[in-house]
Amino acid sequence: MLNVFDIFKIILGIIISIFVLFILLRFAGSYMQIGESSRQVSIMVNFKKTLENVYTTGVSDDFEFAGTEVITNYAPPFLMTTFSSSVDMEPIPLLLVPGKKLSVYRNEYDVGWWKFYFIEALPDTKILFVPKGDADKTIPAIRSIALMLPSTENTATKTNFYVGCDDDATGHYDMRERYKFLEEKIYLLMTKMESGYEPALCDEEYFKEKNYSVITISEKMEEVDFLVKPVENGMGYVYIKSKDEYEEYVYKNGFDVVTLLLGGKGTYEYANDKFFREMDVAISLSINEAGILMSNPSMNKRCGNQLNEFITVLSSIKENTPKIRGQNPKREDVVEFNSLMDQSAEKYRELDSLGCG
């Protein structure tokens, strides 16, 4: 027969057990969540450190996300992560395609008097160029685009290049990394195209399944997903198929095409903004520096005229820049901008040869 005290013990025991169990379960749940989040935070801290190391040293590296997809999306400059917070990548200009294993490479857009450094963090990537029409226009376009993609000779995760779809679809064994592609393949292609060869268009669906990025380069419109239409002086248009329509973007160099290829409109706008902001700093700095050197009698005597001309060209670029910022600048403004950039590079070479560069 149970007495009152026994009943009290049972009830109190049940209440306390439920309470303790509830607390422990809640705590264990939160603790596991905190543990997982802190592990992911730690992975992201290491990833950012790798990006910073590559950006400052120029030595490329691999990064593996230890079996987890921590990055869900990249909305420049923010990396969206699975632990529901974003990581700001400023001040590093970053082009990133999410993946478990990434090659991290510092690329540069070099205009002689200034280098724009940017980081490319890409998983295994296969680029297939399909040039159609005049080789004099398509080959320089391929070269300028390939130069803005990573050279992965020193990393385990690769970016490979190939041209055309004439071979058996699975037979692209002959893919090359950037250096060999630019040094060997391009010349062979040029020779072949000059004697009348034109690569066939690709079955884009098939290559999409195989994770190839197909870039068709043609002066005419073609029914493809990603079309680069070179116009003049390094500039042209990129057409990206979206449902049944084409989105049109102006490109001034290979860097713009690569930003569109790797990240679409968001990355293109971010990268352009970053490029122009850094270029503004570089122009102001170069104009100031040239002014300082002109005020020095010995430097002025040696290269006063050239410094003056250099300042004039840089000032023109600075005036021209607001016209070409944004998605759809006028064709003539972009042509003029590119021509001014070429002139500035030429003037800088002259200065350098006089020992004033």
Next chain:
Amino acid sequence: MMKGQAHLMEYVLLSFFVLLVIVMFTFLLTGWQMSTIGSEKEKVKYSKAEFLFRAFTNSPYINKNTYKEGSMFEDSKLTAITCDELQQLYGTGWYAEVEWIEPVDTYLEFKDVTCTLDTYPECGKWSYCKTEGNAMIYELPINIHKKTTGKIGMGMLRVGLYES
């Protein structure tokens, strides 16, 4: 009756101590987790300071353009660039100083003169964005190229990250 009450109290006290142990254990684990997060935060701060320092050392904006091996600052670039421009590139919350430690030519007498557009080239140190406050400081000897004469001398780079 008294015996029953004593039993009850015993039981309540036991339960209380069990709960106390659980709560203390929870606090202990949470404290440990917090300290791990704190040290992670500290690591991030060090990492930011280190990045700034290396970004300066290798910056294409202050290094000699054609120099490929490591870094060599150019005195004309150091004079031409401003704190605002550097903040546009690397953000805020830091300062940097560069000075000749082994001046070249006859500029020994100007080593304490800060370089500006007016004083260049008769000057020996540069300072960017320096304000009052405690900072985590990194220092490194660097090469400086004197553009007007083409000579190279030894300098010191100091980058500080302000503790906010």
